[in-house]
Amino acid sequence: MVKQGPKAPTYYHEWTQIPPRMPTRGPNAPSSHHGRHPQPPHRTTKHLRAPLPAPPQPPTSLPTAPGRPRPPSPCPPRLAEGRAGAGRTAHIRRGQPRAKGWKGPGFSSPRWARGLGGVKGREESSSMELGWLLWGAAVLLLLPVLMELSPAVNFALRIGFYYLLFFVCSALTAPVCLLVNGGRTVKNMRIIKTVVKTFKYFFGLRFEVKGLENFEVEGPAIIVSNHQSILDMMGLMEVLPDNCVQVGKKELMYAGTVGLIIYLGGVIFINRKSTSSAKMVMAEVAKTMATDNVKVWVYPEGTRNCTGDLLPFKKGAFHVAVQAQVPVIPVVYSSFTTFYNPKKNLFTSGKIKVEVLPPIETKGLTSDDVSELTDRCYRIMRETLFRLSGRPGEVKDSS
Ligand SMILES: CCCCCCCC/C=C\CCCCCCCC(=O)SCCNC(=O)CCNC(=O)[C@H](O)C(C)(C)COP(=O)(O)OP(=O)(O)OC[C@H]1O[C@@H](n2cnc3c(N)ncnc32)[C@H](O)[C@@H]1OP(=O)(O)O
Numbered sequence: 001m002v003k004q005g006p007k008a009p010t011y012y013h014e015w016t017q018i019p020p021r022m023p024t025r026g027p028n029a030p031s032s033h034h035g036r037h038p039q040p041p042h043r044t045t046k047h048l049r050a051p052l053p054a055p056p057q058p059p060t061s062l063p064t065a066p067g068r069p070r071p072p073s074p075c076p077p078r079l080a081e082g083r084a085g086a087g088r089t090a091h092i093r094r095g096q097p098r099a100k101g102w103k104g105p106g107f108s109s110p111r112w113a114r115g116l117g118g119v120k121g122r123e124e125s126s127s128m129e130l131g132w133l134l135w136g137a138a139v140l141l142l143l144p145v146l147m148e149l150s151p152a153v154n155f156a157l158r159i160g161f162y163y164l165l166f167f168v169c170s171a172l173t174a175p176v177c178l179l180v181n182g183g184r185t186v187k188n189m190r191i192i193k194t195v196v197k198t199f200k201y202f203f204g205l206r207f208e209v210k211g212l213e214n215f216e217v218e219g220p221a222i223i224v225s226n227h228q229s230i231l232d233m234m235g236l237m238e239v240l241p242d243n244c245v246q247v248g249k250k251e252l253m254y255a256g257t258v259g260l261i262i263y264l265g266g267v268i269f270i271n272r273k274s275t276s277s278a279k280m281v282m283a284e285v286a287k288t289m290a291t292d293n294v295k296v297w298v299y300p301e302g303t304r305n306c307t308g309d310l311l312p313f314k315k316g317a318f319h320v321a322v323q324a325q326v327p328v329i330p331v332v333y334s335s336f337t338t339f340y341n342p343k344k345n346l347f348t349s350g351k352i353k354v355e356v357l358p359p360i361e362t363k364g365l366t367s368d369d370v371s372e373l374t375d376r377c378y379r380i381m382r383e384t385l386f387r388l389s390g391r392p393g394e395v396k397d398s399s
């Protein structure tokens with residue numbers, strides 16, 4: 001019975017598969033590699049041209065079972081992928097230089113790295129991995145130094161990481177919200193709050209909170225707070241009471257996974273550029289917040305403002321409070337300017353003081369009282385902001 005020679009590797013759709021690495025240089029290098037199986041039709045037009053020259057006979061030095069001549073292969077010379085799977089092919093010939101181009105660090109690895117594996121191919125890939133590993137370690141060691149030396153690098157990396165946290169945590173939390181609560185509901189804010197409350201630890205931020213008992217009003221309320229930066233989301237979640245949704249610009253709905261999670265959390269989206277449509281949405285809120293027993297958190301400045309002062313207040317939040325006859329609860333965050341200033345590439349660790357002020361009643365007020373209510377709230381919040389931020393300052397009207 002004829003004993004079979006060594007079993008050739010099984011190839012499948014050879015014109016699309018990179019062959020396992022064979023020795024390409026040295027005594028064992030084949031002049032061309034022969035698969036045992038019949039070559040499938042090429043996907044190029046080459047086979048329509050003059051017939052290929054007869055395949056060269058495999059060199060007798062191919063690795064074969066000891067003492068047995070290798071049976072001639074029925075296949076034409078095996079054509080291996082040139083480069084990325086485009087069907088382009090290239091002969092593998094003894095000693096031919098490999099494809100040009102940088103293969104990543106560690107490719108031309110020191111000889112000791114080449115001893116790490118069996119055939120040459122494995123040696124090269126392990127030395128490449130080693131090269132990438134060394135590079136990665138160098139970058140990780142260098143990063144803290146770079147962050148120390150360059151405020152711009154420090155700012156970019158920290159704020160970039162913050163965005164990345166938003167993006168990744170939103171993607172991971174959205175399915176949980178859907179599984180636990182089934183869809184868009186204020187109940188998801190509990191889950192979101194639990195996740196976002198951990199972010200402060202990554203940035204060395206601490207919150208010192210006072211007045212939480214002021215949230216314990218019977219039924220719904222309008223909460224208004226100053227808005228300094230995207231970092232406010234951590235401050236928001238640090239004190240967010242139960243059953244509380246926020247009013248946000250509608251553009252946020254399109255912020256990828258973050259848009260999805262804030263939609264699931266019940267955020268109310270308004271078009272700031274259209275007062276009429278915004279007023280309609282807010283009027284709807286005034287109607288439903290009583291029946292849904294939800295608190296609504298509004299940033300009356302209508303935009304981020306990291307100057308350490310307050311911008312004039314928009315009146316929408318106060319119209320809603322009067323229309324729904326619910327109290328207004330002011331919340332003030334101390335100025336971030338001591339640890340965060342995008343213009344100066346400042347973003348370090350820091351402490352944020354938060355004060356929840358006593359509710360301002362709106363029972364009996366009408367839309368005529370909205371301007372006065374707005375100004376009163378503005379004055380109280382501005383005074384508190386200066387006090388919390390250790391900054392003396394005059395207090396003037398919101399207009
Ligand atoms: C698991 C990991 C997850 C990680 C990520 C999760 C993150 C955290 C999760 C979730 C939290 C998400 C939180 C997002 C937060 C985003 C924050 C923002 O987007 S801030 C921008 C949008 N907010 C606003 O704009 C403020 C509200 N604005 C208003 O209320 C305005 O008043 C508005 C838009 C309604 C109109 O603004 P006007 O620019 O026209 O200016 P005006 O002076 O207020 O109004 C003009 C006239 O209209 C009357 N008016 C206004 N509102 C009225 C109303 N509702 N009814 C009747 N009249 C009204 C006023 O009285 C005024 O008239 P006369 O000057 O008095 O004659």
Ligand SMILES: CCCCCCCCCCCCCC(=O)OC[C@@H](O)COP(=O)(O)O
Pocket residue numbers: 163164166167227229230231232233249252255256257258302303304
């Ligand atoms: C790596 C991919 C990043 C994924 C997208 C991340 C988007 C983050 C958006 C989170 C919501 C933060 C709420 C917030 O602070 O929005 C700003 C608005 O209040 C006011 O906007 P503006 O000052 O008027 O521009």
